[in-house]
Amino acid sequence: ILNVEQSPQSLHVQEGDSTNFTCSFPSSNFYALHWYRWETAKSPEALFVMTLNGDEKKKGRISATLNTKEGYSYLYIKGSQPEDSATYLCAFISDSWGKLQFGAGTQVVVTP
Amino acid sequence: NAGVTQTPKFQVLKTGQSMTLQCAQDMNHEYMSWYRQDPGMGLRLIHYSVGAGITDQGEVPNGYNVSRSTTEDFPLRLLSAAPSQTSVYFCASRSRAGSYSNQPQHFGDGTRLSIL
Numbered sequence: 278i279l280n281v282e283q284s285p286q287s288l289h290v291q292e293g294d295s296t297n298f299t300c301s302f303p304s305s306n307f308y309a310l311h312w313y314r315w316e317t318a319k320s321p322e323a324l325f326v327m328t329l330n331g332d333e334k335k336k337g338r339i340s341a342t343l344n345t346k347e348g349y350s351y352l353y354i355k356g357s358q359p360e361d362s363a364t365y366l367c368a369f370i371s372d373s374w375g376k377l378q379f380g381a382g383t384q385v386v387v388t389p
Numbered sequence: 390n391a392g393v394t395q396t397p398k399f400q401v402l403k404t405g406q407s408m409t410l411q412c413a414q415d416m417n418h419e420y421m422s423w424y425r426q427d428p429g430m431g432l433r434l435i436h437y438s439v440g441a442g443i444t445d446q447g448e449v450p451n452g453y454n455v456s457r458s459t460t461e462d463f464p465l466r467l468l469s470a471a472p473s474q475t476s477v478y479f480c481a482s483r484s485r486a487g488s489y490s491n492q493p494q495h496f497g498d499g500t501r502l503s504i505l
Contacts, residue, residue, distance in 0.1 A: 281431070308488075308490040309490035309491055311493065311494065313494075319498070320393075320479065320496035320497060320498050320499060321432075321479075321494075321496045322496075323493030323494060323495070326490075326491050326492070326493050328490065328491050366431070366432070368432075368494075370489075370490045373488075373489070373490075374437075374439060374445070374489060375420065375483075375488070375489025375490045375492075376422075376434060376437060376447065377422075377432075377434065377494065378434075378448075379424075379431040379432040379433070380431055381429055381430065381431040382431065
C-alpha cells in the first residue's frame with residue numbers, strides 16, 4: 278500500500294499544451310516533499326525539494342506547489358515539449374531520518 | 390564527475406546464489422540508501438545509512454544485507470537469491486547539510502537483476 282499517491286498514472290499531451298498532475302500524501306508528520314524527473318533508461322533526477330506549506334518552486338517551464346494542510350502537491354508543465362516526456366515521481370518524508378516514500382509516478386508523453 | 394556509481398549494470402543469478410551489488414559515491418554524502426523498483430510499486434526502500442557504521446532497515450529489507458564501513462561505499466548483499474528479488478535496484482545518496490529532509494537525492498544508474 279502506497280501512502281503517497283500520484284494521479285493520473287499516465288497522460289498524453291500535445292506539444293505546446295500545458296498540463297498538471299497531483300501527488301497526495303498524509304497531512305500529518307510532514308517534513309518535506311520531493312519531486313523527481315525520470316527519463317527512460319536514465320536515473321531519477323531531482324526537480325524540487327519543498328518543505329513549507331504554500332511553497333512554490335519553478336525551474337524553467339516546470340513549477341510545483343505544496344499544500345501540507347490538505348496533503349497534496351501539484352506539478353505543472355507549461356507549453357509541453359517532447360523533451361518533457363518522462364515519469365515524474367514525488368516522494369514524501371515523514372520522519373527526521375529523511376526516509377523517502379515514493380509514489381508510483383505519473384508518466385507524461387508529449388507528442389509533436 | 391562520477392556522482393553515484395553502481396556495478397554491475399546487469400546480472401543474472403540462479404535461485405540460491407548470493408551476490409553483492411556495489412555502490413560508491415564521491416560527493417562525501419552522509420546519507421546512502423538502496424531501493425528496488427518494480428512495476429506499479431514505485432521505488433521501495435530496502436536499507437539506508439546515515440553515516441559510516443550506521444545502517445537501518447527500510448520498507449522491504451528481508452533477504453538483503455548492508456554494511457557501511459566507509460562514507461563512500463554502501464554495498465547491498467543478496468544472501469540467497471529468490472525469483473521474487475528480480476528487480477531493478479537503485480542506490481542513492483544525499484547530503485545532510487541542514488537536515489536529511491531538504492537535500493535532493495542523487496541516484497545511480499541502476500542494476501537490473503534477474504533471478505532464474
